Amino acid sequence: MDHPKFIDITNVEMAFATKKGVFQALRGIDLTVRKGEFITLIGHSGCGKSTLLNLIAGLLKPTAGVLLCANREIAGPSPERAVVFQNHSLLPWLTCYENIHLGVERVFGRTETRARLRERTLDALALVGLTSAEGKRPHEISGGMKQRVGIARALAMQPKVLLMDEPFGALDALTRAHLQDELLKIVAATKSTVVMVTHDVDEAVLLSDRIVMLTNGPAATIGEIEEVGLERPRDRVALAQDPRYTAHRSAVLEFLYRKQAHPAAQAA
């Protein structure tokens, strides 16, 4: 059965111990994510987007509150919650195939045959359109291709949740648009639940079911949530003319640049 609250975050707070004392990064975070939902986290630099993603990943432990995934407490990192980072983090001495295979082996190595592990790895490469690059090492492929390998590696582990921290942040606009379109297709095919950090308002509207907007830190919290009811599949060219797209975009821009104007901009 689908969990209506697949990820369930209740009253989460994150404080870091620093040399200057305790820094309260997040407070009062309440959020539920449904199975198969695509959520983006948006907010000004330093507000706590990565911190929230890392809490869901289990890479950080909250100083208060509870995070659940499929009714179980998130107690540490797990392949059921795979993370894709901005800098793809591939091992440079391994080929694309080997980079993906490593993750596959970690998750399925004890229970499945070598042939099945190979099949899973090749399927993941095909899913991101990189079959022909299987024997190449990271320095032999473009930034966009590296990021696709990172996504393939995460998806090959069949995670319950795909967590992405600005996965396309370092790419040029055209490559970025292309990978957003690919991600839309992949997520439609795999029905993955996704939580993604982004700075890009258009990316958020194009991809999300809901856009979670964080207030400025310290002690950042969820300010507003924008429901994006646009039907799928979504086509970026058609959407550019769609008044509903413009309205969602304006709502997020209004939040970011009027209600939560960046402290540096307010001071100017």
Ligand SMILES: Nc1ncnc2c1ncn2[C@@H]1O[C@H](COP(=O)(O)OP(=O)(O)OP(=O)(O)O)[C@@H](O)[C@H]1O
């Ligand atoms: N380990 C840590 N120790 C102390 N402070 C931290 C730590 N990690 C994050 N912070 C602080 O918590 C706040 C939130 O950081 P975070 O990286 O989550 O922001 P962000 O919204 O992802 O920023 P950006 O968009 O610039 O990547 C920042 O003020 C940051 O300095």
